[in-house]
Amino acid sequence: MQFTVSMALNATEEEFDASNHPNIRVFTVALGGSPFEEYDLLGISEPWSVPNADSIGGSPWSYFSAVCWLYGKYLSSHLKYPIGLIASSYEGTRVEAWSAPNVLKKCGVTDVADINDGSDVSGVDPNAASVLWNAMIRPFLNMTIYGAIWYQGESNAAPSKTMNQYNCTFPAMIDDWRDRFHDGSLGESDPLFPFGFVQLAPFRDNDTITTGYTDIRWHQTADYGYVPNDRMKNTFMSVAMDLPDFSSPWQIIHPRDKQDVSMRLCTAGLAVAYNQTQYSTLNGPYPSSVTVGEDGTVQITYDKVLEIRSKSGFEVTCVPANSSSGPDDNSVWFPLPMTSHDNTSVTLNYSQLCLRSREMVVSAIRYAWRESPCPFKQCAVYNKDSGYPGPPFIRFVRQ
Incomplete structure (x- = not known):
């Protein structure tokens, strides 16, 4: 999700098109983690801004998320009313870092050493349990939000205990976010607010690998294979497994075609999050x-x-x-x-x-x-x- 507009396909065109969407506002949270629940952000990379070539583009990794922007742009073009987009993301992190301690306890994540990778940013490992939840999500709980979108999973895809727990940690994190935003906003945020996600795109140019990414794709749906389902209600998904980009200069784990990723996510979101039933027949067949x-x-x-x-x-x-x-x-x-x-x-x-x-x-x-x-x-x-x-x-x- 941290992959920026300036790194995506047709970046220059997208940057200059941004000013054609004055009903959108964008906001980017600064990177940072905390071992304690924070009540205010540790930092802001980009305050609320009108979209233009500078606020949407900028330098790589400096400004706005490509998937967040493109999803919001496509959504705004359909809905015809103002939209605010908050980008809160951290490259290469695991779901456990974005989850409150009660979620990890529920899913049996008991040993923090299982998910630490030793990296160090500002003195805090961004993959330590709950640190990004504490610093980059918790401060927003009093805000009323309509929904959330998510693009993560690669860092949990290595065969490990955390990979096998993803069918619990991911849906449990969604449940917990919904409960806490609902309570923190005094009931203004829907207790079942829409949650969309991108199913993992391809990685290496090797069609024999059958573990890791395959497991996470399946676990992203709570092992149903599709969403919404009985475990993951009011959720929607963008399938991206057919969008390889093995020549990407930003590492092959980051396909540059964020337009297809975001349009698929927007189509699914219009059907599920906005009840526009004419889009419900457009998802991939199952x-x-x-x-x-x-x-x-x-x-x-x-x-x-x-x-x-x-x-x-x-x-x-x-x-x-x-x-x-x-x-x-x-x-x-x-x-x-x-x-x-x-x-x-x-x-x-x-x-x-x-x-x-x-x-x-x-x-x-x-x-x-x-x-x-x-x-x-x-x-x-x-x-x-x-x-x-x-x-x-x-x-x-x-x-």
């Missing part, structure tokens, strides 16, 4: 059912009309027919060929895999389960109406 046939085929039916751009990305794993267990970290996954598709479903063939022996049956199917699953905008499944990609999923089935 499976509504998976049928495993005895003839060696799998049919995946989606909830949207499909555009198929690739036939790869689906995988299957098998278990002995008499086994009661599901897949685990030692399971072997095989590519599942797509044999056909229609407007709302794809048909895959597993006959050369699990049916080699009648003692084996399909255990689970997954899609786009790679750190970098496809070339630019060339994953398999997209919404035909919007061009937005379907998110990764894993579905446990038994033949």
Whole structure:
């Protein structure tokens, strides 16, 4: 989220376009952490400002967040009323630093040493438990806010205890922010205010890596695969796994195409946060059912009309027919060929895999389960109406 407008694609054009949006105001919090709950900000990088080439652009890492600005710009263009944008972000930090102690306790994060990385800014490790919550979020609790957007997860993606806890820490942090902003604003901030996030983009140019980023993408949805869901109500998501930028001068972990990231987030936000139902059909397609046939085929039916751009990305794993267990970290996954598709479903063939022996049956199917699953905008499944990609999923089935 700290990646600035001046670092994004078409930066000069975006900077000079900023003055065309005078109904927006921007504010940037200075970097800083604290071991104690702060009642006022430790510093301000940019006070409330009218958007222009200087206030939106500036030097790299000095001024405004690209995703925050572009999301707000697209949103303002649709809503036609004033919007205030507060950018409070810190590069390379973990969810635990943005979470109050009660959240960490709830999710079993008990050893601060598990999440410290030894970096030192102004005497405070920005990845220590709760330090960014204390200094960069807590001071805003008395302010009335409409909602929040979030772009984080890379720093939790290394296989570790914190990665495996993300399906608890992330939704629990959202719950806690909502409760505290509601209480701090004396009920003016909605107790279920909208919360949007960007699902992790690709990282390295290596399509064999199946842990880390894949786990965090799944955990960002509380292991549902989509939002909103029963655990994460009033949330919305931008899928970014098909936007690799391996030549980025800002490290390949930072794709420069923040326009697509932000437009997808805005579309989802209009549907969920602003109840504009005409946008609810534009999100990426997600499976509504998976049928495993005895003839060696799998049919995946989606909830949207499909555009198929690739036939790869689906995988299957098998278990002995008499086994009661599901897949685990030692399971072997095989590519599942797509044999056909229609407007709302794809048909895959597993006959050369699990049916080699009648003692084996399909255990689970997954899609786009790679750190970098496809070339630019060339994953398999997209919404035909919007061009937005379907998110990764894993579905446990038994033949």
